[in-house]
Amino acid sequence: MGGVGGVVAAGHPLTAGAGAEVLRAGGNAVDAAVAAMLTSFVAEPMMTGLGGGGYLLVAPPDAEPVLLDFFVAAPGHGADPAGRAPLHTADVFFGDVLQVFGIGAPSCAVYGVPAGVAAAVARFGTVPLTELAAPAAALARAGVRLTEQQAGMYTLLAPILRSDPVAAATFLVDGAPPSAGSVVRDPELAEALERLGGEGAAPFYTGDLGHAVSDAVLAAGGLITRADLAAYRVVERAPVRVPYRDREVDTNPPPSAGGVLLAYALSLLDRRPGPPDARELIRAMEAAQDVRDAAFFAGLATEGFGAAFLSSRVGSTTHISVLDGDGWAATVTCSNGEGSGVLLPGTGLHLNNMLGEEDLSPLGFFTHPPGRRLPSMMAPTLVRRDGQVELVLGSAGSNRIRSALLQVIVNSVDRGLPVQAAVDAPRLHAEDGVVHIEPGVAGAALAGAGRMVSRFPGPHTFFGGVQAVERRDGVLAGGGDPRRGGAVVPA
DSSP: OEESSEEEEESSHHHHHHHHHHHHTTOOHHHHHHHHHHHHHHHOTTTOOTTSEEEEEEEOTTSOOEEEEEOOBOOOTTOOGGGOOOOEEEEEEETTEEEEEEESGGGOOBOOHHHHHHHHHHHHOSSOHHHHHHHHHHHHHHOEEOOHHHHHHHHHTHHHHTTSHHHHHHHOBTTBOOOTTOEEOOHHHHHHHHHHHHHTTHHHHTSHHHHHHHHHHHHTTOOOOHHHHHHOOOEEEOOEEEEETTEEEEEOOTTOSHHHHHHHHHHHHTTSOSOOOHHHHHHHHHHHHHTOSHHHHHHTTSTTHHHHHHHTTOOOEEEEEEEETTSOEEEEEEEOTTOOSOEETTTTEEOOOGGGOGGGOTTOTTOSOTTOBOOOOOOOEEEEETTEEEEEEEEEOGGGHHHHHHHHHIIIIITOOOHHHHHHSOOEEEETTEEEEOTTSOHHHHHHTTOEEEEOSSOOGGGOEEEEEEEETTEEEEEOOGGGTOEEEEO
């Protein structure tokens, strides 16, 4: 689906539509991304929210790309670690794949979304935040009719929602996940969005909402202190950059892990011409997986690690991508993890469980010092040719983010597929000695080559949710990932 005034790809039709409406009214791609992000908190509440974190990568038409890091930080300033309660756990099944997540107050990291929203508008926006937040707040009050995909996310995460009586009362219906077609309303989230629009981020960090969060989390055995919230800052970073074919790829730099691992995999594929086959993709994925050792994660926090790493080797999440008619590009990934089950009455905040995600704590739980950003796999990404943005993309999917993005870039750049076809194409993911595949990937050949193969019966949320937009021959188009209910709306 294409557009001339701009195009938005996102994880829900309402999310994409909110961004497109801002473009039609004269806002730029960043304004549209913020409006879409705020709407996603209402339309996709199991995947994102004010209690999480994220990254926004912006490419102005005549300037270098800039990454705004508003991901979650480790808590504990002024707190006694001995006061932390043990992690509770919940089992989440992605088809036949089981993942165990830590939940509850000890899993909650310091959120960055309110600060990130305010910083994006202040740095790049042209539309007041109050105007961007108002439609999302109205939608939260009026209610959203659940799609099949969003109802599926409630079912997927029901074990977490049942872990806390407030979360269960808010998100479940008589203890059961709401069904597709039912209408979900959240008046407390509406109020929180209005406060963010009218007062900015301050109430969530140094005001009454932040104080309520800290007091409740500390009382329940977590470590988010008022000092943690007061100290939180959005960080502006230069993206990590790697050449690929006759393009350059800009993506999320350290201390995030996903972008530099994606760049490394692309650099390995770039050593050989032509579209890579499944075996070459798997080798690149496994190589990126294998470098994730203790030295890699220890180095992420050091200045200049991304460039040094590449030069030594190279000869519950949602995503929004936007291109506008004036040449701006914005790509933002936000996540609440799977949600902690900690929902604070009166705040509109369902807190993240990032400290309970093993993918974000590969050296062990609670090893990050207070204030340290966690090493996310989220990787909002731009592909440019001759300095002009050609492809804008990002994905949900935890550890599958980098493999999903890798394959969509290959499909677009190497195979020349239009953006929707590049997103739709069957995917694979290699990890821990197993190759997970969707129908359409040659599983028999992989098994015959000695690979352990896990076959999914169809396209699946396990393989991420890539939302992408492209500019090809002057025409703007988008690709929404059907695996997570993705939608494209032109402006």
